[in-house]
Amino acid sequence: VPAELIRNFSIIAHVDHGKSTLADRLLEITGTMKADPSNKQVLDRLQVEKDRGITVKAQSVSIWHKSGDKEYLLNLIDTPGHVDFSNEVFRSLSACQGVLLLVDANQGVQAQTVANFYLAFSKDLVILPVLNKIDLKNAEPEVVANQLQALFDIDPSDVLKISAKTGQGVPALLEAIIGRIPAPQTDRDLPLRALIYDSWFDRYKGAIVVVYLQTGQIRVGDHICSAHTGIEYTVKSVGVLRPHQQPTNKLSGGQVGYIQCNMRTTQEAHIGDTLYLKSQPVTDVEQLTPAKPMVFAGVFPLDQSQNPVLRTAIEKLTLNDPAVSVKQDTSPALGQGWRLGFLGLLHMEVFNQRLEQEHNAHAIITAPSVTYKLKIKGKKNQELMGGETIYISNPAHWPHPQIIEEMSEPIVLATIITPDDYLGKIMSLCNERRGIQQNISNIDNKRIMLQFVFPLNEIIVNFHDGLKAISSGFASFDYEDAGYSPTNLVKLSILLNGSAVDELSIIVHHSKVDFEGRALCRKLVEIIPRQMFQIAIQATVNGKIIARETLKAYRKDVTAKLYGGDVTRRTKLLKQQAEGKKKMKMIANIQIPRDTFIEILKKE
Ligand code: GTP
Secondary structure, eight states, X not given: OOGGGEEEEEEEESTTSSHHHHHHHHHHHTTSSOOOGGXXXXXXXXXHHXXXXXXXXXXEEEEEEEETTXXXXXXXXXXXXXXXXXXXXXXXXXXXXXEEEEEETTTOOOHHHHHHHHHHHHTTXXXXXXXXXXXXXXXXXXXXXXXXXXXXXXXXXXXXXXXXXXXXXXXXXXXXXXXXXXXXXXXXTSOOEEEEEEEEEETXXXXXXXXXXXXXXXXXXXXXXXXXXXXXXXXXXXXXXXXXXXXXXXEETTOEEEEEESOOSTTXXXXXXXXXXXXXXXXXXXXXXXXXXXXXXXXXXXXXXXHHHHHHHHHHHHHHOTTOEEEEEEETTTEEXXXXXXXXXXXXXXXXXXXXXXXXXXXXXXXXXXXXXXXXXXXXXTSTTTTOEEEEOOGGGOOOGGGEEEEEEEEEEEEEEEEGGGHHHHHHHHHHTTOEEEEEEESSSSEEEEEEXXXXXXXXXXXXXXXXXXXXXXXXXXXXXXXXXXXXXXXXXXXXXXXXXXXXXXXEEGGGHHHHHHHHHHHHHHHSOOOSSOEXXXXXXXXXXXXXXXXXXXXXXXXXXXXTOOHHHHHHHXXXXXXXXXXXXXXXXXXXXTTHHHXXXXXX
16 A cells, blocks of 8 residues: 555544444445444454443454545544543654544533543644534534633634534544545655554464554564564564554555564563564654552552463453553562552552453552652662662652652642533532642533542542532543642551551541541441441541541351251352352451452442
8 A cells, every 4th residue: 555545543422422333334335344233343453441331442443445446444442531641642653643623512521521622633643523423402512612712713714523423424523534644654765763652462373562653664584683682583473453464565664564473471572662573673762651640559469379460361452452561569468469559549440440351360469659759868878779760659658757858749730621501519629629720711601611620539439420420410520740739748547456457547638637537447347347246436536546446346147047947058158258258358357348449448
């Protein structure tokens, strides 16, 4: 395919605005896939995506489309819509020359529409504004087109109107993709530069990488090298994704496709790495900066015998999701495990779900935390860590307050878009979460855009859900990293019958200590199942008890009623009871359900 006949584009949109449905329609109309109602959202391949109805992994698909007397190769890269996955959006944009900015004509511009627009704009991509769902009775395409003009200076006459559901306007959209998105600039006679922007792990073939060929060509049998690691590979197969692997003789500059080479270990496929021919080394490669994990949590096997299973599962999943950072960790109560860094709480929940569904690995996940920056008192070399700045993401490692000179916490700049009816409630939610208002502006006569700076710690748990709940689902939210800000934090510890359970400790702002301490105790008394003895649940700060609850003793004696009864029935019941106990974890002699750690942090 000559490069002039290639169009590489991505669909970017707020969650649920219809990306996957549009992708389905494009595949159908171009004959890439047969029209069949059971083909719903073919690009959402992972089970977790089907369960949650969201896209987690970006998927690529090559589409052939005839326009006039020419046949074009359209490479569509489906991207996830949720805030946590903006890294996936960003890296897939490196393979594109244009984007479809898809906006629901009923809901209008949402927080992520804004974030996505600026992402594409900063990459100098051609942006095709597309209004979707015009088949809906309540669709207001004119109103939404005006919002696009007010926010992004988009000329309403450039806006396309479609229904991804019925297919209306989609043929015209295909023509606009060909007419308005530029062909990739490339030179196939130059040495090969293949930019890795995605990868997955195949049990039989090892790591398979998805690349965008900036220049040159690649064929089966070629000897290639990674610019990042210098490791050499032999190309076993190249081809396009339709959306399943379809081998071709070669891939050429401007194309998107997969490369299977003898990449065995899961750590080798670096997103942002460049592959080149061994015979034609290139040096000045651009590096994509890896995503920065924002939320950290300990991940531990239910019991240590499952450690190897969990280790393999984590290794494989992180190959598919390089945004997750992994470090070994040990905990007195939970044993050997890992401390993982995620882009956000949803990212963490999705990761956990994938561990279970795709790898049958069950894990305990501790309360999520962000990374704090602490300056330690004293002169350098004088005492332990004196004068040093340290980063702490595990509350268990929080130093004694007496040696902390300064502390700061990560903050984010958040954008919230809401109908004006909910403004009051949203303002109080933001204040509760220590938000500081930066900006407020009207998008049109009904909608408002708010900007707040928040401590990240305050929004990683349940902020998004809370916002949705108080706005009947109408407010949307997105955030970006805004560095660190000075703060005053303390470590809130939990004692169960006098022993500290470090896995349950959290870092909180000093103004919230009493509130959080009481809430945590109340929550634990509800979640921890009653045991055969009474349990005192206490919250402490710097050794001082600030809240307490008592969990009464209880014996679930399932066999009592069967006294003298049938022996087999009695053994069966005891066995069931034992099974129930397996799902628990013993900590300080107390059985704690696996999900307690994440449950306790979900504020009402
Ligand atoms: P994520 O992948 O999670 O970001 O969502 P998405 O943007 O891919 O949205 P998806 O395609 O899953 O569509 C969301 C919902 O909108 C689904 O219930 C679709 O059936 C519906 N939908 C999509 N396009 C249209 C349309 O043109 N008209 C109508 N009426 N519904 C649509």
